[in-house]
Amino acid sequence: MTVRVRFAPSPTGRLHVGNIRTALINWLFAREQGGQFVLRIDDTDLERSTKEFEQGIETDLAWLGMIWDEKYSQSARFPLYHQAMERLKAAGRLYPCYETGEELDRRRKVQLTRGQPPIYDRAALKLTDAERAALEAEGRRPHWRFRLEGKRVTWEDLARGHCEVDTASMSDPVLIREDGAFLYTLPSVVDDIDMAISHVIRGEDHVTNTGAQIEIFEALGAKAPRFAHTTLLVGADGEGLSKRLGSLSILQLRDEGYEPLAVVSHLARIGTSDPLEPGESIEALASAFAFDKMARHPGRYDPADLARLNGATLHAMPYETAQPRLAALGADLGESFWLAVRANLGLFADAAAWATVVTGSAEPLIAEEDRPVVAAALDLLPAMLDGDSWGAWTSAVKEKTGAKGRGLFMPLRRALTGRDHGPEMAPLLPLIGRDKAARRLAGETA
């Protein structure tokens, strides 16, 4: 069987961490299985869907490295949905209903006060032709419901194991609104059939839908695909994702300077038995992907983990990968510079500040009590600086002044870089060079 999966976002907003995780799991599974990943734009809601959001979805997926094999727009496929609608009508599975929203609300309230489940009572199925004609004459337009068989629908879910939904406990779903618009349910099934989708992978908020959709697959004479319903993300506190995190867009993460590899590594590994560490590449994450590794409890999305993974991604980044980006920042000072600073970066752009420390100017920080150590260091500064200079030099300063540990290294770091924290000094010192080092130790901004 060829594995074919689809990611079906509605272009009514930018992708956020929740829905991009669904996209990612689809993508990883497809790659791991040697299958195909279909991007299906769920734009049947013509009023709320926009081309700009569709473009944004493509930009976000491409930035993260999730390239699709095929792309479709549902808005171009209405004839297929109409055909399916006619088939279901002919089979007696789709029936017109005329209740208004208020009427349905009222009935639900009555059911609830009687202690009954608020399920649609199928009153419309009992309408005679004359009654329907009278309602239409009043100007009412029908919406269309799918008649469920009212049975136990079961499937073996790749993420949740054995699943059962009792469709007798559900209202017949509305598939077509009274203005003729298709809701998501039917086009999704029609396309899953037409596009030969083998696995539907989506969030567990769709489990109930799946019960009804499996009945629709069967009513259209098709075999339902396999399903995987993944747990939704929760915040670090274990509660549902906060509004802020839930709507945190990929665009924002990109603007904040996060690495795409850190974002996908984080989302691929949250709530799995793999360690929360960066993968070497998105392809490497795919090779390691397995539904078996996914925990049944929700994954905790903690922004601090992403920050850590981002740093770890940079710490492992080879110079060849970093070089064009350093050049774009005006901070390409060669491989030795990159190797010296990368271990200290939280965000790539921080490299620019270190390039300034090395080639631009820095204002030395020299506290009163550190003056003797700094003055001795200036006296003892070797004529030539290389990677080994730091060790010999600081030993000499230690011997002369008695300063050691933090009391030795901190004054030198602060004088040479104008900062309290930063990359290891040993490789940094020769990059700063003797001239600047001497001037800074003398208290000059250089």
Ligand code: GLU
């Ligand atoms: N557009 C739907 C959603 O984002 C697709 C759900 C599905 O994958 O079937 O919820």
